[in-house]
Amino acid sequence: MLTLYDNLESGNGHKVRLLLSLLGTEYQLIEKDIHTGETRTPEFLAMNPNGRIPLLVLADGRHLPESNAILSYLAEGTAWMPDDRFERAQVLSWMFFEQYNHEPNVAVARFWCHHLELTPERLAALEAKREQGRKALQVMELQLSYSDWLVGSQPSIADIALYSYTSVADEGGYDLAAYPGIKHWLARMESLSGFIPMVPFDAL
Amino acid sequence: MLTLYDNLESGNGHKVRLLLSLLGTEYQLIEKDIHTGETRTPEFLAMNPNGRIPLLVLADGRHLPESNAILSYLAEGTAWMPDDRFERAQVLSWMFFEQYNHEPNVAVARFWCHHLELTPERLAALEAKREQGRKALQVMELQLSYSDWLVGSQPSIADIALYSYTSVADEGGYDLAAYPGIKHWLARMESLSGFIPMVPFDAL
Numbered sequence: 001m002l003t004l005y006d007n008l009e010s011g012n013g014h015k016v017r018l019l020l021s022l023l024g025t026e027y028q029l030i031e032k033d034i035h036t037g038e039t040r041t042p043e044f045l046a047m048n049p050n051g052r053i054p055l056l057v058l059a060d061g062r063h064l065p066e067s068n069a070i071l072s073y074l075a076e077g078t079a080w081m082p083d084d085r086f087e088r089a090q091v092l093s094w095m096f097f098e099q100y101n102h103e104p105n106v107a108v109a110r111f112w113c114h115h116l117e118l119t120p121e122r123l124a125a126l127e128a129k130r131e132q133g134r135k136a137l138q139v140m141e142l143q144l145s146y147s148d149w150l151v152g153s154q155p156s157i158a159d160i161a162l163y164s165y166t167s168v169a170d171e172g173g174y175d176l177a178a179y180p181g182i183k184h185w186l187a188r189m190e191s192l193s194g195f196i197p198m199v200p201f202d203a204l
Numbered sequence: 205m206l207t208l209y210d211n212l213e214s215g216n217g218h219k220v221r222l223l224l225s226l227l228g229t230e231y232q233l234i235e236k237d238i239h240t241g242e243t244r245t246p247e248f249l250a251m252n253p254n255g256r257i258p259l260l261v262l263a264d265g266r267h268l269p270e271s272n273a274i275l276s277y278l279a280e281g282t283a284w285m286p287d288d289r290f291e292r293a294q295v296l297s298w299m300f301f302e303q304y305n306h307e308p309n310v311a312v313a314r315f316w317c318h319h320l321e322l323t324p325e326r327l328a329a330l331e332a333k334r335e336q337g338r339k340a341l342q343v344m345e346l347q348l349s350y351s352d353w354l355v356g357s358q359p360s361i362a363d364i365a366l367y368s369y370t371s372v373a374d375e376g377g378y379d380l381a382a383y384p385g386i387k388h389w390l391a392r393m394e395s396l397s398g399f400i401p402m403v404p405f406d407a408l
Contacts, residue, residue, distance in 0.1 A: 065297055
């Protein structure tokens with residue numbers, strides 16, 4: 001059976017749990033507290049030298065870090081990764097965009113709002129992050145204003161990769177009312193059979 | 205023929221030019237000045253709403269942004285992307301690590317050193333970036349201290365994705381003398397048939 005090291009607060013982790021749920025794949029979940037150094041122990045670093053969750057462990061003991069690489073691994077041969085070579089590259093393109101332009105702004109703003117003291121310097125940095133995050137959301141909005149899914153005519157791991165933190169963007173101070181294409185796309189994602197939501201902060 | 209919109213200063217662009225050279229693939233290069241807004245014109249934004257190079261244009265006119273997605277597209281069916289499912293996922297894992305942990309620190313430090321006024325505030329932020337960049341280099345060093353290549357027994361696009369900015373890390377204030385595994389790996393990359401180096405800043 002697959003084992004997933006994860007933290008329920010993490011959108012990067014939620015991406016993987018969401019795909020596993022949509023696929024109906026059983027797995028063992030091992031929670032790690034990212035705030036008390038549980039991903040920086042010698043034992044964990046031996047599995048992932050980068051000290052981060054999510055981390056997938058295959059039945060034979062091999063380890064795979066990086067949420068979007070895990071999605072790619074799990075989606076191979078399923079409808080969640082297109083067959084067409086160009087569409088596969090487009091899926092990866094959105095996933096790299098997610099890690100470079102979206103997550104460091106949309107996810108990190110949410111983290112700061114909940115875990116860091118918002119000093120005046122931090123507030124200025126937060127507003128700069130939000131400005132970059134709004135640009136990333138606008139790039140998504142442009143695509144989703146004229147297509148139901150980010151790539152091709154059906155949902156893919158590109159949609160999953162971008163769903164998790166977008167769905168809780170308000171927890172980082174973003175107002176999604178300005179992005180009607182995104183709001184309709186979130187609802188489409190939430191109507192998929194097997195969908196599971198992000199865990200709200202106040203339920204953790 | 206393929207067309208590549210690029211800027212010769214960019215390591216993200218160099219990755220793509222390096223793979224095209226290693227594959228012996230002909231292409232048309234169109235340079236864009238990232239400092240004068242040439243990637244933010246309406247014409248360019250119509251091709252890539254994220255306003256960034258490199259951007260690959262196929263012979264039929266379709267566009268593909270994101271350096272590592274372009275590498276994945278070009279490497280399909282070649283020796284630069286492994287056949288094995290788990291090794292392919294490991295390659296992607298290193299490439300997501302590159303965009304999240306390495307590029308924003310190693311590449312951005314180089315950019316700041318050459319293009320921004322280093323005020324006291326900026327210098328403090330630069331030192332914080334270097335600290336994160338050293339952590340990323342240490343993760344690479346750990347792998348490269350016991351294997352010749354990042355994944356499996358031969359070079360892949362994971363090596364290409366991490367080569368470009370690592371090879372000019374000194375231009376951002378990093379000292380690679382502390383990473384002997386990385387230094388030997390850089391030399392292995394540079395001995396590959398068809399290798400082309402990053403263009404040094406003073407040659408641009």
